Amino acid sequence: MTVAEAITEESRPKLADFVRVEFDKARERWILQAPERVLVLDETGKEILDRATGAVTVSEIAARLAEEYDAPADVIQHDVLTVLRLLAEKNFLEIVDDQP
Amino acid sequence: MTSLEAPTKQTTSAGQRPPVAMLAELTHRCPLQCPYCSNPTALSRRSDELSTGEWVDIFRQAAALGVLQIHLSGGEPTARTDLPELIAAARENGLYTNLITAGVLLTPEKIQTYKESGLDHLQLSIQDNEAANADRIANYKNGHTKKLAVAAWVREAGLPLTVNAVVHRQNLDHLEAIIDLAAGLGAHRLEIAHVQYYGWALRNRAALMPTADQVARANAAAATASETYRGRMVIDYVVPDYYARRPKRCMDGWGNQFFAITPRGLVLPCHAAETITGMTFSSLRDHTLDWIWRQDPAFQRFRGTDWMPEPCQSCEFRDRDLGGCRCQAFAITGDAAATDPVCALSPNHDLLVAMAEDSAASGAPNYQHRR
Ligand code: SF4
Ligand code: SF4
Numbered sequence: 400m401t402v403a404e405a406i407t408e409e410s411r412p413k414l415a416d417f418v419r420v421e422f423d424k425a426r427e428r429w430i431l432q433a434p435e436r437v438l439v440l441d442e443t444g445k446e447i448l449d450r451a452t453g454a455v456t457v458s459e460i461a462a463r464l465a466e467e468y469d470a471p472a473d474v475i476q477h478d479v480l481t482v483l484r485l486l487a488e489k490n491f492l493e494i495v496d497d498q499p
Numbered sequence: 500m501t502s503l504e505a506p507t508k509q510t511t512s513a514g515q516r517p518p519v520a521m522l523a524e525l526t527h528r529c530p531l532q533c534p535y536c537s538n539p540t541a542l543s544r545r546s547d548e549l550s551t552g553e554w555v556d557i558f559r560q561a562a563a564l565g566v567l568q569i570h571l572s573g574g575e576p577t578a579r580t581d582l583p584e585l586i587a588a589a590r591e592n593g594l595y596t597n598l599i600t601a602g603v604l605l606t607p608e609k610i611q612t613y614k615e616s617g618l619d620h621l622q623l624s625i626q627d628n629e630a631a632n633a634d635r636i637a638n639y640k641n642g643h644t645k646k647l648a649v650a651a652w653v654r655e656a657g658l659p660l661t662v663n664a665v666v667h668r669q670n671l672d673h674l675e676a677i678i679d680l681a682a683g684l685g686a687h688r689l690e691i692a693h694v695q696y697y698g699w700a701l702r703n704r705a706a707l708m709p710t711a712d713q714v715a716r717a718n719a720a721a722a723t724a725s726e727t728y729r730g731r732m733v734i735d736y737v738v739p740d741y742y743a744r745r746p747k748r749c750m751d752g753w754g755n756q757f758f759a760i761t762p763r764g765l766v767l768p769c770h771a772a773e774t775i776t777g778m779t780f781s782s783l784r785d786h787t788l789d790w791i792w793r794q795d796p797a798f799q800r801f802r803g804t805d806w807m808p809e810p811c812q813s814c815e816f817r818d819r820d821l822g823g824c825r826c827q828a829f830a831i832t833g834d835a836a837a838t839d840p841v842c843a844l845s846p847n848h849d850l851l852v853a854m855a856e857d858s859a860a861s862g863a864p865n866y867q868h869r870r
Contacts, residue, residue: 400728401729401730401731403729403730404730415659415677416657417619417620417658417659419619421593423565423567424565425517425564425565426517426565430567432567432568432595433595433661434597434619434620434622434661434688435568435597435620435661435688435690435735437519437568437595454608463552463844468830487730488729488730489733490687490688490731490732490733
């Protein structure tokens, strides 16, 4: 099973060590830098990735964002999973399992 | 090269956008002699190479201009003993730093030093999956075996690995095995690039050009493998354009996102641009990078779409493919401003197809190694 398929609400996503989230000063926006790729992040994307440290689960990330944006938790959770699966397909994500 | 992805893919209309990525050709020196090498047929001498200090200043200028990613390449960049310093300088300027290497000069210690200097990613080229054929293509004994060891050292150092395989008639039938080899080496990414026919490769076209059948099989194999390895290894496969009907969006547009710097400091809109004889390019020994990017006539020449002749000028695909590749247009038609002959709408398309078929059918086994 690939990482993308294995991500669930209970997974703790973590950005791969070689991926960097940075502010692009020349264009005033947040980006994700990876080998041969620059992904432009919108506000939500940035917020999700800031929390992808391996310490919190997908549903915790979604709950936090739902509160912050005053949006329905199920919709946000769906968005969070979509973003994370996209990154996992590109090999930019690990999942940290079996943490207490 | 580095590609930008949604939500804001940069388009060409505004000619003054900052560049996204740069290729730094640190040296033309290389122990290998690939017959399709993209270095010019007249190589820069070591004594002409930019110094450490000159490169460090260029990296600073590049970051200030908006460059995000740097590809350190050559020739063989690890032939430069100041490479750790250069990597550190690139990283200090915030550049995402990629080393493009043939690997044969590496040791575990060197890889560790590069990593500690701040290297983000390493791209290793292989010539084939079979050692004998690979070493024959590169004209370098035991190169392939060395590369296999290098891949393992790179993974042990915790660096992400891209394997790069240049394919042509003399290895294309091994594509599936090449893909499996890359996966076995622990590559995060595999880049499969068909030879581009300018410079050395143009000289060797008769020995390298694949047949249309071979290409069709390879395209299918690459598509299947992309599915098989989904989520484990990303496969970037560039379809060869000689047998296509529409040109590639070459370099994402001339002077749009990218530039290359030669070992002696010329700044090019494409690493092959020097094959367009008659064009002159500016040197960082005479001008700033900012001036060259914004003002150099060579960068302005094919920027955007205003320069286009018909049939491109009134074509609906104009903004999508930007008229294709200038180097190829020049190589085939002698006019760098012509429509890329890969395009079925180009008056020279039949000429290109005939050339490709003739080269492929010639069966010429031998090529001239670069030197
Ligand atoms: S293509 Fe081959 S000969 Fe040319 S720089 Fe790369 S490894 Fe060296
Ligand atoms: S005519 Fe020019 S713009 Fe139109 S598809 Fe062909 S190369 Fe592209």
